[in-house]
Amino acid sequence: MNESWWLETPQTPRADCAAAAQQRQNQLTKPPGSLGRVEQLAVRLAAMQGRERPRIESVWLSIFAADHGVAAHGVSAFPQVVTSEMLRNFSRGGAAISVLAQELDAKLEVVDLGAAHDPGDLAGVRRQRIAAGTADMTLQAAMSEAQLHAALAAGRAALDRAGKADLFIGGEMGIANTTAASAVACALLGEKPQRMAGPGTGLDRQGVSRKAEIIRRALARHEKHLADPAEIVRRVGGFEIVALSGAYIRAAQLGVPVLVDGFICSVAALVAVALSPKLRDWLIFSHASAEPGHARVLAALNARPLLALDMRLGEGSGAALAVPLLKLACVLHGRMATFTEAEVSTE
Secondary structure (H helix, E strand, O other): OOOOHOOOOOOOOOOHHHHHHHHHHHHHOOHHHHHOOOHHHHHHHHHHHHHOOOOOOOOEEEEEOOOOOOHHHOOOOOOOHHHHHHHHHHHHOHHHHHHHHHHOOOEEEEEEOOOOOOOOOOOOEOOOOOOOOOOOOOOOOOOHHHHHHHHHHHHHHHHHHHHOEEEEEEEOOOOOOOHHHHHHHHHHHHOOOOHOOOOOOOOOOHHHHHHHHHHHHHHHHHHHHHHOHHHHHHOOOOOOHHHHHHHHHHHHHHHOEEOOOOHHHHHHHHHHHHHHHHHHHHHEEEOOOOOOOHHHHHHHOOOOOOOOOOOOOOOOOOHHHHHHHHHHHHHHHHHOEHHHHOOOOEE
């Protein structure tokens, strides 16, 4: 594999298919634009999928799990063993995303990139362990160059397994990953940790303040190395964040539409767009997370999410809840009668 594969140019959504889809929308038995963003979704998906009548039948979900050395500073309400315990829960089908994927008839895979406590072989969990979590970003770079490339490659491999899915969703699991995501967002956007740090798994106000201070210390340590997006995510990111970025880049290269989940996935999208700006055309944003930093990240990406349900679970769960909306947008677009077919007057 070319080590710089992620620099390859993404595909371009097909403008001719968007135009054909828009023409069809204008002929359907409704006032023009009366379905609002639902119409826009259908037209965007038509361009992405390269067909006048898009569909959402094959959905692929990849959940990347990894731990973070920065957890040693008490930035999460839960201990790191929870990551391994959740991997077992995924394996048994008990997690929220497991239930949602089954209900949606979506293909779900879980990829262990580096839980601190190795859970061993689990049914339905792919072992691609890079290390037992990242290093403590307040003391050194979170990962080496080799680990960065391994995490990017893990994201690429997920899309290669997905094939030509109608839709890709990435998700994440890892104690302290909102700390890493907030640090990455601060570095990319020039924001203060106090604005980006949130409760994550349930920190109180004092815990959020401590979290912001840890992020400040990490950014100060790496201050001279934060001009390049790849170096930012190497120094203060996480394996799962990097893998998500790699997955989004590969999806755009393969021409697969992406439905982006909440805060951490949006930060991974921010990294991916910084590395490959043209892939932004392949991203649909599912929901507005309750994490306070998410609104700033969405604004930087010029993204308007589909849902606002005050969610902050992760796992790709918010994106999964938006899948029926995309399916219905395609069904309405494809099955509604035109004025001519319905013999309805237009004047």
